Amino acid sequence: MDTGERPGRQQTPARSALVRELSHRVPGLDPTVLDAFSRVDRADFVPPGFDPYDVSAPVPLAEVDGRAVSTISAPDMVALMLQQAEILPGDRVLEVGAGSGYSAALMAAHGARVTSIEIIAELVESARATLRACGSPARVMVGDGMAGRPEDAPYDRVVFTCAAHRLPPWVWTQTTDRARVVIPLRRDSTYCLALVRDADVFTCVDAIPCGFVPLIGDVEDASGPDAAWSPWPPRTLSRHPST
Numbered sequence: 001m002d003t004g005e006r007p008g009r010q011q012t013p014a015r016s017a018l019v020r021e022l023s024h025r026v027p028g029l030d031p032t033v034l035d036a037f038s039r040v041d042r043a044d045f046v047p048p049g050f051d052p053y054d055v056s057a058p059v060p061l062a063e064v065d066g067r068a069v070s071t072i073s074a075p076d077m078v079a080l081m082l083q084q085a086e087i088l089p090g091d092r093v094l095e096v097g098a099g100s101g102y103s104a105a106l107m108a109a110h111g112a113r114v115t116s117i118e119i120i121a122e123l124v125e126s127a128r129a130t131l132r133a134c135g136s137p138a139r140v141m142v143g144d145g146m147a148g149r150p151e152d153a154p155y156d157r158v159v160f161t162c163a164a165h166r167l168p169p170w171v172w173t174q175t176t177d178r179a180r181v182v183i184p185l186r187r188d189s190t191y192c193l194a195l196v197r198d199a200d201v202f203t204c205v206d207a208i209p210c211g212f213v214p215l216i217g218d219v220e221d222a223s224g225p226d227a228a229w230s231p232w233p234p235r236t237l238s239r240h241p242s243t
């Protein structure tokens, strides 16, 4: 099985230190998550001038009018999301928001079949080049997270790395009946939710306060069926909220 590991790649002291720091900061991290961090080097994805091994620092990738529209999330946040996703070897994974390709490479290092979509075409080109250079099998495609990617569905896991006001409706049609979805969901505050599907209901099994760049194209709909979610964060999300 191709795990995304670069042949002959040596573990560096800085990468080992990052893994140690992660295991202290995030107690109970699954060994498979730590193993992925030890095999994928964040330095390959971070632009020059930034410390790739700072465990809690996001790195800007793209800005519009002085506001970040893309960042490489901090390693501690990425680790928490991977923990929430519980990725298994062979899982079919869709990531929404490829950015640099770093989290896609980490997911592929779990032995998953990863497709990552990204709305900014220039980022797709550089993420592909970096993943190729690293020997990662993760695929990056230009795509819109408001539409998903039906070509490779159904997915066992969907991981959003940008924040939405609601679960985009395609998630119901492009995931398996027992899928797990990780999504930063916004109201006054943003929580990264781990959602486990059982047919027509997603149950929230974990919620972490967080901050993420917005999902482009997502608009708040104050009259929508899930606008009055209470409690916040929500405990369940239903396919047919009015029934």
Ligand SMILES: C[S@@+](CC[C@H](N)C(=O)[O-])C[C@H]1O[C@@H](n2cnc3c(N)ncnc32)[C@H](O)[C@@H]1O
Binding pocket: 069, 070, 071, 072, 073, 096, 097, 098, 099, 100, 101, 102, 103, 104, 117, 118, 119, 120, 123, 143, 144, 145, 146, 161, 162, 212, 213, 214, 215, 216, 217
């Ligand atoms: C936090 S960054 C992703 C970081 C990335 N996972 C990494 O490891 O570098 C979020 C990304 O979501 C992308 N994005 C925002 N809205 C999107 C949409 N509608 N469809 C696809 N990608 C989107 C942004 O362009 C940005 O690159």
